[in-house]
Amino acid sequence: MPSAIHHDDVVPTAIPLKLSEDGMAINYDDPTSWNVTAAPAVYRSKNKIRSVVAGLDLTHTSSTKPLINLGLGDPTVFNLHPPSEASISAVQEALLSGGANGYVPGTGDRAACAAVARYHQKWDGVSYQAEDVTLCHGATHALDMCFSIMTSPGHNVLIPSPGFPAYETLLGNIQDCEIRTYECLPDRGWECDVEQMESLIDDKTSFVLITNPSNPCGNNMHPDHLRRIVALAERKKISIIADEIYGHMQWSEHPFVPLASLSTQVPIVTLSGLSKRFLLPGWRFGWIVLHDPSNHAHAIRHALHCWGNRIMGPCSLIQKALPRILDETPDAWFKEVVGKLENNAITCYDRLTRIPGLYCTFPTAAMYLLLGIDISHFPEFDSDVDFCSALVKEQALFCIPGQSFGIDNHMRLVIAAPNAVLVDACERLEEFCLKHYV
Template identity: 40%
Template sequence: MARNFGKIKISDYARLSINPLRKITQEQKIDPNPAKRSITLQLGDPTIFGNFPPPVALISALSNAVVHDKFPYNISYGKFEARQAVAEYSKHQGEISPDDVILSSGCSHALEMTVLTLVQPGENVLIPRPSYNYKTWIDGMKIETKAYNLDPEKSWDIDLVQMESLIDDKTRAIIINNPGNPCGNCFSKEHILEIIALAERRQLPIVADEIYEHFVFPGIEYHSISSLSKNVPVLTCSGLSKRFLVPGIRMGWIIVHDRNGVLDEVKQGLRNVSARILGPNSTVQYALPDILQNTPQRFFVNKMMKISYNADLAYELLSKIPGLKPIKPRGSMYMMIQIELDKFPEFQSCLEFTQQLIREQSVLVFPGHPCFNYPGFMRIVLTVTDGMIKESCRRLKEFCETHAKL
């Protein structure tokens, strides 16, 4: 006699692998105001509105690769020509050999590979607060995250005293995101040297999330962590998605900056882990040397001028709105805005504030919590058109004037 199946349970890995940004966008059942066209300032995807097309050289390189690549299995950590191109492209980080490079399926994958190579279940890794959602893939592996604070009053510099207080005998690495998401921070050379000194004192490697490398506004100087480290081993994670405006292309890399031969086993471990998916897309690997070598500098300059203009425009308009306190970014494509909730007593949280903003004004933003582990704030993206920046700020002003109790 046939028996009915009971509910099939999922693993802890699946249950704990939650991305709050995607969860909100996919599961939040809030209807925008039908009388107002929706403006989304949520996902950091510069391709949505057509105002930031990818470089022509990238399209040409991909077209050529589709014709000429044989679509083989490559070495799992990347074909030599692609790794050689990454080493040359990344020479601002220091002396790099193709053997120091491991290719991945995007920067998120690079970060996941790196942490899972360095850290065992039951051990811990330090992550920033607020931060990009590192916990999505860390929590599922039963690795603990400890959040160190970024200070909005100091352009989001790290509270180094608080950071060091988190370190214990199970801490295995420090993740540093610079330039940063969601804050738009870019650390000074002096601050990076302070971070490196702490890591050396506590004998911890740094995992440098530098997907926004060079992604800084005019007048701001960017320094890679590895270029300033003499003794601390650094594993730098980056990729094509942000600087080249192609988030869906899923091509990233890890660069192993060894110091005194302490990462030999780690490098082999990363190569072992890369075999889990047999390496990233073959055709993009084929195109990678042309993309990195032939994209003109003017493409990057023009992009940053546009985003910097949007940042200045948004900061100027938001600064005039009662109850909001924008924190001026120095790079990447985001701005964090403090919501002075004491002036909006009907809202108990930034989540409630942003949900009602959707209902009334059809402006979609991410709340600081749960998205970035930072209550009382919201994040906007700066890659929309300047017209959308102006209109969304106008609607935010109307919303705040309606609800604020000054």
């Protein structure tokens, strides 16, 4: 009778090993090893905010002040403004109707898609049909869908820097996709460097992604600048993904102009949703609208239909409520929200630009102010990460370092908070800078 063999007794010799993407050894030939691994795409997908914030010490603070968290781009954290009555009553009605408990078509219920088309026709001045709309689980899911269907192995894509970190996170899932970044220029109000953008485009470029209004820059691009971008895409015969989740959330002298309204040839794939303008990020509801005036994007239209059917569409309850949400939320409600953001932008800009060692461009849209740090005047700190880490430790004020968005020596402040909270935050930041400035 053979004796029992315990795993601890087994000493494998000369068994071939393979390294996983994260460097861990996977022993496929050892009969005692489980073949349980993660897909390579997991290790290509990096969340820049998470990796940078991991370097901050948020657990130890010498301050007795309550924490002010201006890091999370969620307009509900400080209850900036209550949701519209139309949004709440529409969901209540949809729930009680009993007609929103089942599956809907993968790309969206027709009535909901038609409501999105009407919404963009009203606000953007662009004619859409229900067939041009694909409903998604928030705008990030919309991004994931577009990246998945519009990018091929061996191709490249253009995204902005500074930019929303999720772009690189999601593109990391696509094998052999080269990410090329074009600069947004602070001395031009964070406009895109169109000349650089053109130099990056070649015959393997799948698309250019434009974020307007911008997270993290808080700017609304001038219509003439947007026309230059559309003209470039037309010359190069490539499509544009327009991330306009902050569309119409501007207080600049010039209006917000949707990219689709400027194009007669270039396919424009626009992303939007309920998260930001409607202050409903937790409802996880977004959409894609395809503007293809010259019928160049048959493949994209077909791919959106195929990809939408992979997951059977977003929440049927919100789809049922969507026509009322989009049709009945009053213009005055939107103006109230933007009015609060504008007042906050003025307050923060006036106070922060008086603090030695800091500088910024006046924000004109979205919910953010991107603040520059003249790190040479703060020799105790080697980077914006060090600066922000000390700031939260000494003043209990948390902001996201610029490195998270691809720009050094900056930090992003969320201005979707009560004005009094932002005044307090500015005072803490001033006290911190006066202490460390040389």
